[in-house]
Amino acid sequence: MFEATTQNRRDRRTQTLFRVLFGAMTVLLIIPVLIILGTLIVKGGPIVSINFLFTNPTHGMTAGGIFPALLGTVWLVSVALLASVPLGVAAAIYLSEYAGDNWLTRIINLAIINLAGVPSIVHALFGVGAFVLFFEFGTSILAASLTLAIMTLPVVIVSTLQSLQSVPHAFREACWNMGATRWQTIRKVVLPNAISGILTGIILEVSAPPARPPRSCSPVRCSSPPFCPRACSTRPWPWPCICSWSPPRSRTSRRPCPSVSPWS
Amino acid sequence: MAASSRTGTSRHPDPDRLDAAWFVDRAVQFIVFLGGISAIVFVLGIFLFITKEGLGFIVHDLNLKEFFLSPRWVPTSEHHPTYGILALMAGTASITGLAMVVAVPFSLGAAVYISEFATGRTKETLKVLVELLAAIPSVVWGFIGLTIMNPLIIALFDVPVGLNILNAGIILGLMAAPIMTSISEDALRAVPDRYREAAEALGATRWQLIYKTVFPAAKNGLLGAVLLGVGRGFGETMAVLMASGHAIHMPTSIFDSVRALTATIAAELGETAVGSVHYKALFTIGIFLFLVTFLINLTADLIVRGIRKG
Numbered sequence: 233m234f235e236a237t238t239q240n241r242r243d244r245r246t247q248t249l250f251r252v253l254f255g256a257m258t259v260l261l262i263i264p265v266l267i268i269l270g271t272l273i274v275k276g277g278p279i280v281s282i283n284f285l286f287t288n289p290t291h292g293m294t295a296g297g298i299f300p301a302l303l304g305t306v307w308l309v310s311v312a313l314l315a316s317v318p319l320g321v322a323a324a325i326y327l328s329e330y331a332g333d334n335w336l337t338r339i340i341n342l343a344i345i346n347l348a349g350v351p352s353i354v355h356a357l358f359g360v361g362a363f364v365l366f367f368e369f370g371t372s373i374l375a376a377s378l379t380l381a382i383m384t385l386p387v388v389i390v391s392t393l394q395s396l397q398s399v400p401h402a403f404r405e406a407c408w409n410m411g412a413t414r415w416q417t418i419r420k421v422v423l424p425n426a427i428s429g430i431l432t433g434i435i436l437e438v439s440a441p442p443a444r445p446p447r448s449c450s451p452v453r454c455s456s457p458p459f460c461p462r463a464c465s466t467r468p469w470p471w472p473c474i475c476s477w478s479p480p481r482s483r484t485s486r487r488p489c490p491s492v493s494p495w496s
Numbered sequence: 497m498a499a500s501s502r503t504g505t506s507r508h509p510d511p512d513r514l515d516a517a518w519f520v521d522r523a524v525q526f527i528v529f530l531g532g533i534s535a536i537v538f539v540l541g542i543f544l545f546i547t548k549e550g551l552g553f554i555v556h557d558l559n560l561k562e563f564f565l566s567p568r569w570v571p572t573s574e575h576h577p578t579y580g581i582l583a584l585m586a587g588t589a590s591i592t593g594l595a596m597v598v599a600v601p602f603s604l605g606a607a608v609y610i611s612e613f614a615t616g617r618t619k620e621t622l623k624v625l626v627e628l629l630a631a632i633p634s635v636v637w638g639f640i641g642l643t644i645m646n647p648l649i650i651a652l653f654d655v656p657v658g659l660n661i662l663n664a665g666i667i668l669g670l671m672a673a674p675i676m677t678s679i680s681e682d683a684l685r686a687v688p689d690r691y692r693e694a695a696e697a698l699g700a701t702r703w704q705l706i707y708k709t710v711f712p713a714a715k716n717g718l719l720g721a722v723l724l725g726v727g728r729g730f731g732e733t734m735a736v737l738m739a740s741g742h743a744i745h746m747p748t749s750i751f752d753s754v755r756a757l758t759a760t761i762a763a764e765l766g767e768t769a770v771g772s773v774h775y776k777a778l779f780t781i782g783i784f785l786f787l788v789t790f791l792i793n794l795t796a797d798l799i800v801r802g803i804r805k806g
Contacts, residue, residue: 247703251613257605258614261677262625264670268632268640322531330525331532342797343535349724349793350542350786351731353758357765357782361545365770382538389535413521 304373311377312384317434319381320388327389328396329418348386355383391433395426543786550779553579557773558780567746569760571774579777581784583744587661587754590747591736592729594665599673599729600722606673607680607721612706623681630674634734641667641739653751659741661750667739668729676725683717683800684710720800727792731785733758757781 287297323340331337359379369375399422407417557579566580610622645667646658653662687710695705711718733756741753742763761778768775 243701243704247701250703250706251609254605254609254613257602258609258622261602261606261670261673262622262629264640265625265629265632267644268636271640271644272636319531319534322528323534324531326528326532330528336533340532340535342794343539345797346539346790346793347535349727349731349789350539351733351758351789353731353733353761354542354546354782354786354789357546357549357761357779358542360765361549361779362541365549366545382542385535385538413517415521415524416517418524 307373308377308380311373312380313434315378315381316384316388320385321392321430323385323389324392324396325418328393329414329422344386344389347382348390352383355379358382388434391436392426392430395429395433396422398429399425543783546779546782546786550776550783552771553773553776553780554783557776563780567744569744569755571764571768571777577773579773581757581781583746584755584757584760584781586746587740588730588736588756588758590661590750590754591664591668591740591756592726594661594750595668595672595729596722596726598666598669599676599725602669603673603676603721603725604680604718606677607684608706610677611681611684612702612710623678626674626677629670630678632671634671634732635738637667637671638735638738641735645739649751655751657741657751657753659739660753661740661747664736664740664754664756665750667735668732671732671735672725672728675728676721679721679724680714680718683714683721686717687713716799720796723792723796723799727789727796730792731758731789733762737762757785761785 284297285302286299288299290296327337327340331340356379359375363369363375363378364371367375369378403421403425404417407421408414412420559579562578562580564580564585565582566578567583567586568578568580569584570576570578606622606626610619610626614622641663642659645663649655649658649660649663691709691713692705695709700708736756737759740756740759742755742759743753744755745752747754761781764774765778768778
């Protein structure tokens with residue numbers, strides 16, 4: 233029989249220590265989610281009703297419902313998905329089924345990582361510079377949605393790519409052996425097998441994006457039309473002018489309201 | 497289809513003939529290729545368009561020394577507008593730095609626990625909860641900073657304002673942690689089980705195994721995860737805007753309010769006239785942000801790729 237030496241016991245104590253420590257860290261990391269969810273439900277839950285969701289705000293945004301904002305979000309996301317899903321799926325098909333392991337593929341991968349990593353505010357600047365001003369869409373659902381589409385593109389590509397790659401390679405080989413072209417293989421074999429995964433990925437991305445790519449709401453702030461242009465100048469200080477399209481406040485600027493502005 | 501075969505009859509089709517299916521295949525290949533390179537096009541497009549808007553400032557008004565070394569960001573002064581981003585960079589750096597101090601140990605610890613200690617249902621539940629943490633929109637985090645953390649910090653530390661580096665750093669750390677946790681966990685899982693089995697066969701405890709075998713093997717992946725977290729913290733806008741206090745100020749303690757680069761663009765872009773110097777200066781900050789995140793992502797990619805090759 234083996235006798236546990238002092239060294240053995242010390243090792244085991246160290247192991248238990250780190251196990252507990254890391255477990256506690258994990259729990260501490262997760263507690264904020266529960267606190268946030270709890271706070272939101274306790275404070276916001278009683279207010280949510282059919283009436284709240286489907287009526288217009290009244291009394292200068294202090295009463296009534298959120299219907300216009302809700303409708304705006306639905307529009308933004310739908311148009312953005314219309315643009316990003318076909319493009320993203322095409323890109324994923326290319327990367328999974330056609331691309332070889334070469335420099336172009338490496339650059340594409342790097343571009344996808346960067347597209348996901350570029351700060352959302354830079355996406356917003358791009359949206360203003362390209363869609364609002366250069367293509368003259370103005371501040372519109374179209375401009376905001378296309379900006380969102382580019383932001384969500386990497387998520388769509390990555391999640392679709394994972395679904396496509398989970399289809400076993402043997403399926404493709406069997407199909408090629410029957411004389412099918414690559415596209416026939418993709419359409420008849422790969423896509424039917426991957427479609428549920430692709431859809432799940434896209435739906436999750438809309439409601440709750442997977443951990444990877446960052447998501448933020450700033451492009452919408454900068455390139456969609458003002459929902460509450462009046463409300464924000466009256467907010468107390470810590471609210472950092474949520475409506476960035478409001479006229480210049482006297483605190484920061486004494487100049488008159490710019491006459492040519494993308495938000496006018 | 498009346499695809500004309502170059503030789504023979506339809507009874508004995510020539511395998512090399514070019515029929516409709518072949519052309520469709522070519523067309524699809526071209527279309528998906530366009531999709532594939534769209535990511536490159538968009539990254540270049542982003543750089544091109546923000547450069548186009550910011551170029552006038554860089555060429556005519558940019559004083560490199562003032563831009564990077566002056567803490568005075570006073571774009572709306574009537575007599576002498578100055579565009580110095582030093583204070584803004586200090587704000588971003590201090591918030592991101594504190595966020596990493598919070599997030600790195602916690603997310604590495606959580607990744608090790610989930611990947612190496614937890615099993616079965618616990619493991620799956622923890623993974624889902626971490627993903628849930630990642631799904632909270634940044635504006636909600638900002639809201640939490642404003643409504644929960646702010647009074648909490650005022651009460652705990654007896655300071656006049658709770659919207660400061662501490663608040664924004666903790667919020668940002670919690671936001672960056674789930675991404676870092678899940679990428680670190682990927683890196684730990686990528687270590688072959690052979691290594692663990694070999695270590696266990698030598699009589700190593702679980703902790704010795706992690707410390708001496710798994711960590712060295714996953715080193716690059718973990719570093720990549722940290723870098724991606726830094727990139728995320730650097731580019732975060734909304735939560736930082738709401739939780740940092742948004743005051744232009746060289747920070748001297750973690751209870752100072754600061755302003756971040758990203759938040760400056762978000763707050764001021766709407767107040768500027770298109771084409772004005774101020775407007776172009778904001779786009780120049782955008783170019784700077786783009787280049788820095790590009791560099792961070794490139795480095796992270798190279799480091800992570802390094803382990804796959806070696």
